[in-house]
Amino acid sequence: MMARFSDFRLKGLVFLAIVVFALPMFISNPFHYGLATQTALVAAAVVGLNLLVGFAGQISLGHAGFFGLGAYFSAIMTSNYGWSAIPALVLGAVFVAIIAWIVGRPILRLKGHYLSMATLAVGFIIAIILNNEREITGGPDGMPVPSFDVFGWELSVFGQYSLFGMDISGDLAWYLFAGVVLLVAVWLAQNLIDSPIGRALRSVHGSEVAASVVGVNTAKYKSLVFVISAVYASVMGALYGHFQGFITPSVASFDFSILLITMVVLGGMGSTIGVIIGAVVLELLPQLLADFQEMEMVLFGLILMLTMIFMPKGLLPTAANLLAKRRAKSAGGDA
């Protein structure tokens, strides 16, 4: 008898927690912490995108738009209007949810390439607005974002903090915060998947007809998951802005949308831990390839191509399959 989904779920979360909290033992310089923090935040946004793409089988080639909207909403509210970070982040998420719902209702009636084109356009429109509204967004030059604050307590990469009696640097503090955010994002996503709502979402992917004949309002669930994944992107965008201290419209760019989708596909659609691995690989690979200078993008593309050709299901599902096969083989050999 196979193990139940909930067991996998707990294992995945525990594994992830160990990795997140063990990492600081192996790295120490601010650059590495910065990279890890950024990766954790982007990975959390990818976990949200995976709900839409991997589980509900819909696509969004404009998700960076929602990431950018969340980032700019928080940046504008905190920097221009002196709001505190949490209310700015929450209101930004509500704002993005409304936008995603209004946009999602009509475009999610489309399928396949047509939906790709429509979401692509949504992303472009948001990027264009952020570029052109100089008065509010600072245009292509970008705008500064204040530190993240909670009830007067400020989280800054330049700060010094103490945690359980230990002195920790601002870089490490930000990393730990981002790590916890990622764990919460994963926990919420996994709860969603293993529920009546989650089954309805997955059935939209598996068979829309089957879903509808047992009473699933497929249009409603498509909109719902689109909104949820947009809120994930918005919240992570807001935190990303606070962490970087400065944002430009590139956070909402087409390139970033494609990067997010690539992380989902590379890591393994429909595998929450898999897409995090996808995010880690794609965030780190350019750093590792930096030594090759002008060959960097060529190698990057080559690695992506080879991975997709030989592991079309993504890194983690392919690895899991191999392991299962090997196990079955050795079990067969014993008998």
Added chain:
Amino acid sequence: MTALVEVRNLSKAFGGVHAVEDVSFSVDAGQVYSVIGPNGAGKTTLFNLITGLYTPTSGEVKLNGESIAKLQPNQLAERGMCRTFQQMQICMNMTAIENVMLGRHLTLKSNLLTTLFRLPALTRGEKAAREKAAELMEFVGCGEYLDTEASAMSYGALKRLEIARALAAEPKVVLLDEPAAGLNAVETAALEELIRKIAGQGITVMLVEHDMKLVMGISDRLLVLNYGRVLAEGTPEQIRTNPDVIAAYLGG
């Protein structure tokens, strides 16, 4: 006894092709009602019209006296109508029991808050849904597959799984589109037994089927379609001796 499903002058044209033309019949609650006919007679089109996948060109379908011809499949499920498909519609991205639990969708009241934080109200509902689904899988005869991925199951088992999912929605009437297609003699006999058990629970069963032996054995009434029109309607005995039916089937 009042009719549970009532079809009046139903027609569907695809361009110039009249797939279903002026079909009328009614199904009483508790009956096993079969639709038969040669290939291309419009049987599946008729099912698609009744279950809201197609919108009729003209005519009316009533469920419990309410007109349902313009409703979506999910709205019909809310009113107690569920079906299976000739081309099986199984969610291959889920396990067997999750497919059946999907059938419980309408009976599981959940909101985003209890879901995201996995509050006790949700886990209670899930536990009950899982028990019910396991029971149904046992009932249809695929109880050994509970947590198997649907993609790893055999064709015959998936056919039964699809019926379990339809039953999980607690329908008043369930429409089975060629449930015996692709099954061997032993599996067909088991299916006949299963359909009797379903009818025995007071669920009305509508059937599209090619297997004459199966259909004649379990149906209370039959509808024979030919080129989209009603050729005959009646009890198995009446159909068996109807000269028009014999002519259509034997080409005489």
